[in-house]
Amino acid sequence: MSTTTTPPPSRLDPEAVPRRDVLGLAAMASAAGACLLALVGMLRMPKAAVLSSPSKKFKAVLPENLAAGEAFVPPGRSVALFRDAAGVHAISTVCTHLGCIIKPNAEGFECPCHGSKFLGDGSVTRGPAPRALPWLKVSHTGGNWIVDEGAPVPPGTKVQA
Numbered sequence: 001m002s003t004t005t006t007p008p009p010s011r012l013d014p015e016a017v018p019r020r021d022v023l024g025l026a027a028m029a030s031a032a033g034a035c036l037l038a039l040v041g042m043l044r045m046p047k048a049a050v051l052s053s054p055s056k057k058f059k060a061v062l063p064e065n066l067a068a069g070e071a072f073v074p075p076g077r078s079v080a081l082f083r084d085a086a087g088v089h090a091i092s093t094v095c096t097h098l099g100c101i102i103k104p105n106a107e108g109f110e111c112p113c114h115g116s117k118f119l120g121d122g123s124v125t126r127g128p129a130p131r132a133l134p135w136l137k138v139s140h141t142g143g144n145w146i147v148d149e150g151a152p153v154p155p156g157t158k159v160q161a
Helices: 019-044
Strands: 057-060 079-084 087-092 108-110 117-119 124-126 135-141 144-153
Touching: 079 144, 087 135, 087 144
Parallel strands: none
Antiparallel strands: 057 144, 079 087, 108 117, 117 124, 135 144
16 A cells, blocks of 8 residues: 655745635726726816817808809808899708708709708798798808808898898
């Protein structure tokens, strides 16, 4: 019969880490991670998360070759400007149904989202748009036209040059 004896542990061998110590270290690591993420969130707070939008008032220069009754849509704006013998007027190109940007066509305007159609004066010819397009305030200073997208005016309001 043989007996095997295990040698005594060396003092250089690492000690076994108890289970409670492992769980404690994991909890401390997750708390440190949560604090770090909270700090990152706090450092982002001074910066506004809102995108700046362009001013509601803007200057527009009408092309010289703009025909009477033809729509001119300034780049980056949701407004159509018209010139005729009676003066200049502006109509919003935001559909009154769900806010899509409408496109000019030969008869007036058409909504690419749901098919509403409008005449050149903004009145609805085919739904689902519930009301006409709003006319917007226009003023004239020198060679520029100033359009205020935030100021609706009664339909038919035109400004002489």
